Amino acid sequence: MSKNVLMKLAGLTKTYVMGKVTVEALKESSLDLFEGELVVILGPSGSGKSTLLNIMGGMDLPTSGQVYFGRENLSQAGDNQLTSYRRNQVGFVFQFYNLISDLTARENVELAANLVEDPLPTEEVLRDVGLETRMDHFPSQLSGGEQQRVSIARAAVKKPPLLLCDEPTGALDNQTGKLILGLLAKISRERGSTVVIVTHNTAIGAMAHRIVRMSSGKIVEITENPSPLSPERIVW
Numbered sequence: 001m002s003k004n005v006l007m008k009l010a011g012l013t014k015t016y017v018m019g020k021v022t023v024e025a026l027k028e029s030s031l032d033l034f035e036g037e038l039v040v041i042l043g044p045s046g047s048g049k050s051t052l053l054n055i056m057g058g059m060d061l062p063t064s065g066q067v068y069f070g071r072e073n074l075s076q077a078g079d080n081q082l083t084s085y086r087r088n089q090v091g092f093v094f095q096f097y098n099l100i101s102d103l104t105a106r107e108n109v110e111l112a113a114n115l116v117e118d119p120l121p122t123e124e125v126l127r128d129v130g131l132e133t134r135m136d137h138f139p140s141q142l143s144g145g146e147q148q149r150v151s152i153a154r155a156a157v158k159k160p161p162l163l164l165c166d167e168p169t170g171a172l173d174n175q176t177g178k179l180i181l182g183l184l185a186k187i188s189r190e191r192g193s194t195v196v197i198v199t200h201n202t203a204i205g206a207m208a209h210r211i212v213r214m215s216s217g218k219i220v221e222i223t224e225n226p227s228p229l230s231p232e233r234i235v236w
Contacts, residue, residue: 006161006194007033007056012065014051025051026062027217033162038188038195038228040205043214049198050166052214056196057090057164058082069162087115091155091193093184095167097147099139105150106135112154125153129183145176152183156191163187165197169204174236181207181231203236 014026026048033039033056043049054060055067058074059082067074069089074082092098099108106122113119126135129149139147148168155163165184169177181197185207188195197204205211206229213221 004035005032006035006070008066008068009033009052009056010066010068012052012055012062012067014048014055014060015063024217026055028065029214029217029219030065031212031219031222033194033196035161035194036188036192037209038185038207039197039210039212040208041196041198041212041214042200042202042205044200046216047214048217049214051217052219053164053166053196053198056162057092058085088158089161091158091160091163093148093151093155093163093165093168095170097139097144097151099147099150099154101139104136104138105131105142105146105153108139108150109154109157113157116158118159119157120159122153122157125157126150128156128186129153143176144172145179148172148176148180149183152180152187156187156193159191160193163193163195165195167199168197169199169201178231178234181234185231201236203234206234207231 009031012026012029016023016025041049055062062075069085074085105126109122109126113122126132129152131146131149134142134146169180172180184195187193208225209228211223211225212219
């Protein structure tokens with residue numbers, strides 16, 4: 001894992017105003033993400049972890065604070081800058097897969113590959129996630145774990161420097177969840193992507209290089225993990 005900073009988040013806040021109610025979803029939070037590391041962000045519902053992930057992914061802007069990806073300042077970016085950033089720099093893996101139902105696994109991945117100039121070969125990425133015999137199946141013909149593997153392949157095909165995963169095992173059984181976590185760890189290790197996993201499952205923190213704990217909209221603790229576990233050894 002490199003110690004070069006990939007992304008710098010400094011003094012972030014996010015406030016939503018809903019009628020007469022003001023919600024502080026994120027309060028004065030700072031975090032550096034390093035190239036090639038695997039970070040797990042832990043916290044209960046409402047702790048601010050998804051808000052932080054959305055800002056990392058260019059899906060939302062902070063109310064205040066600074067967001068830098070390399071030398072690119074995203075703090076007050078416009079729509080075109082954010083679209084280019086999401087397309088070229090970020091891969092997303094969601095809890096409920098977000099696959100296009102009338103496209104095959106291969107076509108879902110090809111759709112993402114067509115967004116960037118130098119993607120990985122679609123079939124190679126699908127083989128890497130163990131779907132070499134399922135490429136031409138539609139999402140409705142795949143299990144939940146297989147659909148999540150398509151989702152990972154779709155994200156990985158772009159060779160993104162930053163891979164953001166929002167509760168990627170939340171809809172899966174334990175055994176399938178560990179398989180998915182193993183694939184994410186492999187992408188960090190072999191492809192050099194920085195992988196960020198947001199989850200309420202504290203056991204998953206054991207596989208991370210660093211564990212970020214959030215509560216009530218704030219980062220309350222950042223812990224280095226000198227000996228990350230392989231996902232198959234995690235118990236929950």
